[in-house]
Amino acid sequence: MVHPVEYAVAVERRLEAAGLSEGSRRIYRIALVSWAWPIVGRTTPTGAARRKASPPVVPLNLLDDPACAARLRDACAERAAVTDPRTLNRELSILRGALRWWREQGWITTDPLAGAEPLPSAPVAAPARLSEDEIRAVLALRAPLREQALWHLLHDTGAPIERVLALNIANLDLDRRRGRADRPELRWGPRTGRLLSLLLLSRTAGPVFLTDRRAPAGTPATDRCPLTGRARLSYRRAAEVFTDATRSLDPSGSGWTLRQLRAG
Structure with missing residues (x-):
């Protein structure tokens, strides 16, 4: 298999190899594409802006950049403030699986999520009901x-x-x-x-x-x-x-x- 040089191509290769249903492939693609912005130090758009935004072009070797781990940690902290733990943990799990598969192919050599722990799943205080x-x-x-x-x-x-x-x-x-x-x-x-x-x-x-x-x-x-x-x-x-x-x-x-x- 030819070594991809872009993150987006590596994402598609991962999805092709995973044997997912069409619905699951769509969910996995959304999750993986959403990490393209943090990898280059940018904030992932949300809501309507996310649907209209084109993800940045990301060289796959950026995942081996020592600074990538810090960028992903910062992104997780930002998203944890606005995303429920189950959603963020699911998206992190999807990225972990892709990183592991890319390492097995020899496309990257490091794990920028190494040491990152899942968010606690304990329930947090419910927001106050609107007046x-x-x-x-x-x-x-x-x-x-x-x-x-x-x-x-x-x-x-x-x-x-x-x-x-x-x-x-x-x-x-x-x-x-x-x-x-x-x-x-x-x-x-x-x-x-x-x-x-x-x-x-x-x-x-x-x-x-x-x-x-x-x-x-x-x-x-x-x-x-x-x-x-x-x-x-x-x-x-x-x-x-x-x-x-x-x-x-x-x-x-x-x-x-x-x-x-x-x-x-």
């Missing part, structure tokens, strides 16, 4: 219909975010504004009902909340809209959108989290 005034400001934001419906539904029901994102159209009784056969039962108000009806106009099956793009090949049928071909919205993407949208409302400028929006 009623803050919630009113969030729900008054000029946001796309999908976000308005999701935020109103989360606030009205107080249900776990994962449960709401897992809803299919068949799970909803729109006329009675409640979930079907749910335990505990989901109920929502008139405004949320109107938003859901508009969101689901012309759709009769599939996930309630969808991504903006068509689902990648290999996406299970249960996570794909049969009409539009789009995929079920992920927690990660929903959380990114919410935090980006609320930066202007948060006095700290960091943006709030979806968990702060839930009722109760």
Whole structure:
């Protein structure tokens, strides 16, 4: 196998050799590409900026630069402040696996993550629930219909975010504004009902909340809209959108989290 000179090429070689499903390959690629910025001492973009940004061209031999380890440690510290430990540990695990494979191929000789420990997984204190005034400001934001419906539904029901994102159209009784056969039962108000009806106009099956793009090949049928071909919205993407949208409302400028929006 020809020795690649660019990090991006080495990433693709790693993915080809890993024997992953299309969905897993996409997740691994996103994680590995996100480390390109820290390797050259830059901050990884987040939210909408990340989707539009082109990763820097990274010579693969930078991973053998003694300064690379320090840059990655700094990046981990920065990301730990805004990312939950499970997500960051998963992305670090993906990078560790790639580094190990590249060393086995003889493409790099060192491990810039040597000595870096996983973040503790113990739960941290939950952020304070938003005040009623803050919630009113969030729900008054000029946001796309999908976000308005999701935020109103989360606030009205107080249900776990994962449960709401897992809803299919068949799970909803729109006329009675409640979930079907749910335990505990989901109920929502008139405004949320109107938003859901508009969101689901012309759709009769599939996930309630969808991504903006068509689902990648290999996406299970249960996570794909049969009409539009789009995929079920992920927690990660929903959380990114919410935090980006609320930066202007948060006095700290960091943006709030979806968990702060839930009722109760």
